[in-house]
Amino acid sequence: MDNKYSKLQQQFLCCYPVNKMAWSTLHLPLQLEEQKQLIAATCGHALNQRYPVRRSYQEAFVKRLLQLLKDHEELHDDIYDSLCGQLAKATLSERESADAAQVYAYKHYLLPTPMTLRESKSFVIEGTTGLCTWEAALALADYLLEHPSLVQNKNVLELGAGTGLLGILLKQRSLQLQVGQVLLTDGSDACVQLMRENIKLNFAEEPLDFPLCAQLNWAQISEFNWQAYAAFDLLLAADVIYDDTQFEALLSAMEYIFERHENNLQMLLASTVRNVDTLHNFMQQLALHGFEATPCANVSACASHFCRDHTAAVQIVSIKRKS
Ligand SMILES: C[S@@+](CC[C@H](N)C(=O)[O-])C[C@H]1O[C@@H](n2cnc3c(N)ncnc32)[C@H](O)[C@@H]1O
Incomplete structure (x- = not known):
């Protein structure tokens, strides 16, 4: 029709x-x-x-x-x-x-082949904010679709992945992004279960190439079973710096991961600009921990494949180790 x-x-x-x-x-x-x-x-x-x-x-x-x-x-x-x-x-x-x-309902993103996510109708449920998809993840998804070379042939690790939208997107066969291994992680067991469900919903016919997912709490980063996965080239995180009580754990986790990869790693961090002071505080902490953050250009000009309504501004920064 x-x-x-x-x-x-x-x-x-x-x-x-x-x-x-x-x-x-x-x-x-x-x-x-x-x-x-x-x-x-x-x-x-x-x-x-x-x-x-x-x-x-x-x-x-x-x-x-x-x-x-x-x-x-x-x-x-x-x-x-x-x-x-x-x-x-x-x-x-x-x-x-x-x-x-x-409590849960579905959303479908036509890309143009559909990607379906089950998510919670509430922003906070079961003690986590991760059971629904946040603006920053949608903005980062749009950004990656506009800049596919950022993910091409890369092994990707996501921290605080919530519903799993980014990893599921990266492995969409019809998009042909040619991404390597994708590992979605979150500290919340409920999120990991939801991600597993969402992966099943989207990869029923492609059992060999789908995103992996695992529980990873930033505070217990060294206990994670790193040997089970390939080395990563790209670290993603979206909407993870809304709560400054988690800054120390997140920064230590980032340090650990960068060191493990001998600093041969780029991180893309997307944050909804809710509280300018919180963001500013995190950027200062980043510099103190030896990271260099460069704002990515033209984030708001990206075509929105995800129907993002742009109500909230989203900042995306590229993070590397200071040389
Ligand atoms: C606001 S949600 C964002 C979820 C997803 N990235 C998005 O943008 O839709 C923040 C996520 O970070 C996770 N998180 C918060 N603190 C964490 C920690 N210490 N270790 C691992 N994950 C954590 C939460 O479980 C939640 O899934």
Whole structure:
């Protein structure tokens, strides 16, 4: 099907904020057949049928659509039916409790082949911030897609990998990034389990070349089973410096990893700019620990394959050992 709703489809499947969606791409009024096609491209999409995005998101999407179509004489039944599928038949309180009970939901990124991630609907759950994907990981993903030579033929290690988005992206066969070994690590057992699930979701048909994952707490860096993996060329970390109580552990882990690789390593660190002082403090600590950080250029100008809404600025720095 010629998909004239591809932008809205891409945004819907990764839960891009409803109020910022590309509604202007709809040429109103919509004929009944067009309404049907739009619903088929979003709520009715096979990925959403199999691995649904948040119910509350679907509901908000359809409500916004109904608002836009309010002057239409005829509305296609599929719009009402998709008002969250079976939830359309439920009462408000049933809907609310069903939504609250749904701790995890899915997001799909069309790259253009789909990448599906299961993630938590809350930012903090089970004592970790890592069960949903953060802005900085999306920005770093966009940056790597724009600069594939950074990862080509490299063995990549990620610290604090959360849901596993970056590693899963790097190993997407259709992108042909030719990345070597990818090891995703996180200190949280819940994150490691979620990453394993997400890897399974995305690599069912390619059992030989998928990202590896393991639990690695920065405070216990020397206890990690390094012998089980190849030497790494590139270290990634996204949104890991929001909490200054973790700075010392992270910096010691970085020192350990750089030393282990005789400093033949580059690190890309992506951070959402929430608190300028926290970032500044970390940059100072980096310099004190003998690291040199160079800001990567044009991060905000990267095309957003991940529908990042750019609400928060993200800084990406390249870190090397001072010579
Ligand atoms: C805000 S989340 C970011 C997750 C992911 N990188 C992203 O951007 O979506 C921070 C991650 O760092 C992990 N983390 C925090 N402290 C850690 C530590 N001491 N050792 C290992 N991982 C840690 C958390 O479990 C969490 O997954």
